[in-house]
Amino acid sequence: MSFMNFSKITDYALRILSHIAKDSEKVYWANDFCCKLDIPFRYLRKLLTILSKVDLLYNPQEKVRGYQLSRNPNSIQFIYIVKATGDDIIEQKCFxxxxxxxxxxxxxxxxxxxxxxxxxxxxxxxTNS
Amino acid sequence: MSFMNFSKITDYALRILSHIAKDSEKVYWANDFCCKLDIPFRYLRKLLTILSKVDLLYNPQEKVRGYQLSRNPNSIQFIYIVKATGDDIIEQKCFxxxxxxxxxxxxxxxxxxxxxxxxxxxxxxxTNS
DNA sequence: AGTAAATAATACCAAGAGGTGTCATTTATG
DNA sequence: CATAAATGACACCTCTTGGTATTATTTACT
Known part of the structure; x- marks a missing residue:
C-alpha cells in the first residue's frame, strides 16, 4: 500500500524541519508543531527526541526547553532527513x-x-528547505 | 521503511506475470513459480487466487488446473498489475x-x-512484459 | 472406484509501524 | 519553596502486511 510515498515518520520529519526552516532563529516547542503540521502529539514528541538524537535538532542552550535546527537550513538536504528517519533503502532492491x-x-x-x-x-x- | 519500493505482493505479482509472459502458451502450475521466483509457497498460492479473481490469470479451460495469462501479454501494462495488487495510491498524497x-x-x-x-x-x- | 495432485477457502500467526499512556525529570515562574 | 509546563524514557496497544496451517474440493490417472 505504500508506494511512492515516504513512511509516516519521514513525512513528519520533513514537515517539522521545513516548518522550522521558515524562521530558523526562533525556538520552537512541541506545541508549535502539533496542530499546524497535523501530527499526533505523543508521536510528535517521540519524533522530536529522535531528531535531536540524530543531530538534526538540538536544545539551543543547555537547560533551556525547545528546539532549533542544529545547523544552517541550507546545509540540510532532504535526503539526509529521509535517511535519518529510516527510509534509507533507496536503490537497494531491483524493480x-x-x-x-x-x-x-x-x-x-x-x-x-x-x-x-x-x-x-x-x-x-x-532540496534543503 | 518502504520507500521507492513496491509492496511485497506487488513485487510478487510482477514477478509472476513477467515470468508467464516469457511463454504465454504454456499452462503454469504453482510449483513452476515457487522456487524460481523466490516466493513462499503458501503465499504464492494465495496470490495466484487473487490474480485470478482480478482477471489477470485464469484457468485455461473450465475444470483444468494451472494458470495462463488471461489476455495478450502485450496488453497488460505494469501499471495495471500495480493497481490490482493494492498499490494504487500513486499521486494521491503530496510530497x-x-x-x-x-x-x-x-x-x-x-x-x-x-x-x-x-x-x-x-x-x-x-511497460508490459 | 480409489488415490494423488492441484487448487480454494478460511482461519490463524508474526513482525513492524504508527500511535497512546504514564511517570519521572528539569526548568521557569509566582 | 511550590507549581506548572516542557521534555525524556519506557511500556504498551492497534492495525496492516506478510506468511503459515488446515481442511475441503476438484480433476487426472491408474
Whole structure:
C-alpha cells in the first residue's frame, strides 16, 4: 500500500524541519508543531527526541526547553532527513523486489528504474528547505 | 521503511506475470513459480487466487488446473498489475504526506514531485512484459 | 472406484509501524 | 519553596502486511 510515498515518520520529519526552516532563529516547542503540521502529539514528541538524537535538532542552550535546527537550513538536504528517519533503502532492491538481480544481465526494467530513482535522489539532494 | 519500493505482493505479482509472459502458451502450475521466483509457497498460492479473481490469470479451460495469462501479454501494462495488487495510491498524497496541500498554492516540492511520479507512471504504463 | 495432485477457502500467526499512556525529570515562574 | 509546563524514557496497544496451517474440493490417472 505504500508506494511512492515516504513512511509516516519521514513525512513528519520533513514537515517539522521545513516548518522550522521558515524562521530558523526562533525556538520552537512541541506545541508549535502539533496542530499546524497535523501530527499526533505523543508521536510528535517521540519524533522530536529522535531528531535531536540524530543531530538534526538540538536544545539551543543547555537547560533551556525547545528546539532549533542544529545547523544552517541550507546545509540540510532532504535526503539526509529521509535517511535519518529510516527510509534509507533507496536503490537497494531491483524493480522486481529482489535483493540482487537473479539474472546475469540487467533485465529490461533495470535502466528505467534506475533513471527514476536517480531522479528522485538528485531531487532530494538538491532540496534543503 | 518502504520507500521507492513496491509492496511485497506487488513485487510478487510482477514477478509472476513477467515470468508467464516469457511463454504465454504454456499452462503454469504453482510449483513452476515457487522456487524460481523466490516466493513462499503458501503465499504464492494465495496470490495466484487473487490474480485470478482480478482477471489477470485464469484457468485455461473450465475444470483444468494451472494458470495462463488471461489476455495478450502485450496488453497488460505494469501499471495495471500495480493497481490490482493494492498499490494504487500513486499521486494521491503530496510530497509531505498530506492528503491535500494545506497551503493555498503548491509548495516548492510540488512540481519536482509531480515530475518524478509522472515519470514513474509513464514507465509503468509503457511497460508490459 | 480409489488415490494423488492441484487448487480454494478460511482461519490463524508474526513482525513492524504508527500511535497512546504514564511517570519521572528539569526548568521557569509566582 | 511550590507549581506548572516542557521534555525524556519506557511500556504498551492497534492495525496492516506478510506468511503459515488446515481442511475441503476438484480433476487426472491408474
Amino acid at each position: 522486481f523486489g529482489y535483493q540482487q538481480c537473479p539474472l546475469n544481465n540487467p533485465c529490461g526494467m533495470y535502466y528505467k528504474w534506475k533513471k527514476i530513482s536517480k531522479g528522485l535522489i538528485s531531487t532530494l539532494e538538491s | 509531505f504526506g498530506y492528503q491535500q496541500c494545506p497551503l493555498n498554492n503548491p509548495c516548492g516540492m510540488y512540481y519536482k514531485w509531480k515530475k518524478i511520479s509522472k515519470g514513474l507512471i509513464s514507465t509503468l504504463e509503457s
